Amino acid sequence: MSLSLAAERPEPPVDAEDGAWLECIECGETFPPFADIRYTCDECDGLLEVRYTDLPSLDEFEGRGVWRYADALPLESGVTTQEGATPLYEVPRLEDDVGVEALRIKHEGMNPTGSFKDRGMTVGVAVAKELGVDRLACASTGNTSAALAAYGSRGGMETLVLLPAGKVAAGKIAQASLHGARILEVDGNFDSCLDIVQELAARGEAYLLNSLNPFRLEGQKTIGLEILETFRDDYGAFPDRIVLPVGNAGNTSALYKAFRELVQVGDLPLEDVPKLTGVQAEGAAPMVEAIENDADEVRRWEDVETRATAIRIGNPVNAPKALPGIRETDGTAVAVSDEEITDAQRDLAAEGIGVEPASAASIAGLRKLRAEGVVTDDERVACLTTGHLLKDPDAAAAAGSEPQPVPNDTEGVLEHLRE
Ligand SMILES: Cc1ncc(COP(=O)(O)O)c(C=O)c1O
Numbered sequence: 001m002s003l004s005l006a007a008e009r010p011e012p013p014v015d016a017e018d019g020a021w022l023e024c025i026e027c028g029e030t031f032p033p034f035a036d037i038r039y040t041c042d043e044c045d046g047l048l049e050v051r052y053t054d055l056p057s058l059d060e061f062e063g064r065g066v067w068r069y070a071d072a073l074p075l076e077s078g079v080t081t082q083e084g085a086t087p088l089y090e091v092p093r094l095e096d097d098v099g100v101e102a103l104r105i106k107h108e109g110m111n112p113t114g115s116f117k118d119r120g121m122t123v124g125v126a127v128a129k130e131l132g133v134d135r136l137a138c139a140s141t142g143n144t145s146a147a148l149a150a151y152g153s154r155g156g157m158e159t160l161v162l163l164p165a166g167k168v169a170a171g172k173i174a175q176a177s178l179h180g181a182r183i184l185e186v187d188g189n190f191d192s193c194l195d196i197v198q199e200l201a202a203r204g205e206a207y208l209l210n211s212l213n214p215f216r217l218e219g220q221k222t223i224g225l226e227i228l229e230t231f232r233d234d235y236g237a238f239p240d241r242i243v244l245p246v247g248n249a250g251n252t253s254a255l256y257k258a259f260r261e262l263v264q265v266g267d268l269p270l271e272d273v274p275k276l277t278g279v280q281a282e283g284a285a286p287m288v289e290a291i292e293n294d295a296d297e298v299r300r301w302e303d304v305e306t307r308a309t310a311i312r313i314g315n316p317v318n319a320p321k322a323l324p325g326i327r328e329t330d331g332t333a334v335a336v337s338d339e340e341i342t343d344a345q346r347d348l349a350a351e352g353i354g355v356e357p358a359s360a361a362s363i364a365g366l367r368k369l370r371a372e373g374v375v376t377d378d379e380r381v382a383c384l385t386t387g388h389l390l391k392d393p394d395a396a397a398a399a400g401s402e403p404q405p406v407p408n409d410t411e412g413v414l415e416h417l418r419e
């Protein structure tokens with residue numbers, strides 16, 4: 001099987017429970033959504049997706065934020081702190097400078113814990129409650145752990161997070177810590193943390209809430225629904241392209257699923273599907289390598305390094321969902337240097353938008369692709385900025401200017417200003 005935009009509306013299995021079921025993207029095997037805990041297919045270990053007997057059209061949704069889209073989610077409500085409904089900013093100077101017809105920034109850093117992970121956790125933690133589990137766990141470069149800790153504590157559950165030692169930004173550890181997570185620092189990178197957490201989950205020690213969990217990606221799907229809805233309502237057209245940073249490739253997969261579902265209900269004509277464009281840091285770019293080599297599988301990079309620690313990931317577990325997403329939408333993937341990322345962080349800051357380094361990769365990638373002529377000047381582009389500036393205060397301070405010491409009197413300050 002392959003995930004395709006042109007796929008027919010799926011046939012529900014006879015035992016589809018509550019209008020939803022889980023389906024393997026590789027062999028098509030189906031499973032009831034809440035009968036047992038599973039993250040991958042029992043038959044072939046393929047990735048799972050949630051399918052629905054009925055999906056509404058964009059015009060039928062009501063409310064605000066992630067739960068506005070409840071009829072396209074596996075549950076009617078979640079463990080919530082009002083996530084979603086994030087701003088889509090205009091950036092006229094940057095738009096002019098990059099040279100595209102329209103550029104909008106979907107700032108996911110404006111979610112309650114400061115990243116898009118909240119959208120996934122509001123759904124994932126609610127499903128965990130439905131399944132009756134009491135301990136939640138994740139591996140994390142930081143943001144997943146912050147969101148898991150916040151939503152887990154709100155849901156009254158124990159949380160366990162495994163972090164790569166010395167490679168997680170200060171704001172994120174502070175969040176996980178204050179929200180009461182048990183934090184384990186592993187002497188390894190994010191990918192080895194995820195190997196361990198998967199093993200713990202397989203042994204029934206905890207419920208896994210990384211993006212391998214198909215319910216979490218349902219929450220993240222609402223990023224795509226919001227972008228498309230806002231573009232349609234405000235500009236009368238969908239964006240030509242959505243550019244986003246890629247780590248574990250959950251968002252790329254989730255946005256592609258949003259597009260496929262909108263195509264199925266007749267809201268999104270095939271020719272209007274936005275081109276999914278992934279950006280990775282040069283030091284952690286296995287998806288870019290696979291796209292450039294036209295490979296069916298992504299090679300795991302053992303040694304990864306980048307200042308954008310959120311996307312310091314060498315084994316994107318959602319690649320089997322994300323690769324078809326990029327290819328079928330006629331998108332692409334590009335790698336950018338840490339310097340290009342920092343420059344883009346400054347560009348966004350100059351428009352009043354504060355983002356962490358990984359988020360700025362989307363702008364850096366767009367600039368690069370525009371300079372190469374891959375992106376053309378007539379395109380309407382949405383760039384996803386995934387995390388808030390305060391997540392990584394050290395990176396922000398390093399990219400910004402130094403405070404200047406002045407004397408403790410007005411004359412002294414004025415003198416300094418005249419220098
Ligand atoms: C701030 C930030 N941006 C981007 C990403 C990458 O997103 P994804 O794993 O969905 O590709 C992550 C985490 O993976 C993140 O924390």
Ligand SMILES: N[C@@H](CCOP(=O)(O)O)C(=O)O
Pocket residue numbers: 117138139140141142143144145190209210211212247248250310311
């Ligand atoms: N950047 C992520 C990495 C884990 O990704 P996930 O989406 O699989 O949880 C993080 O914040 O930990």
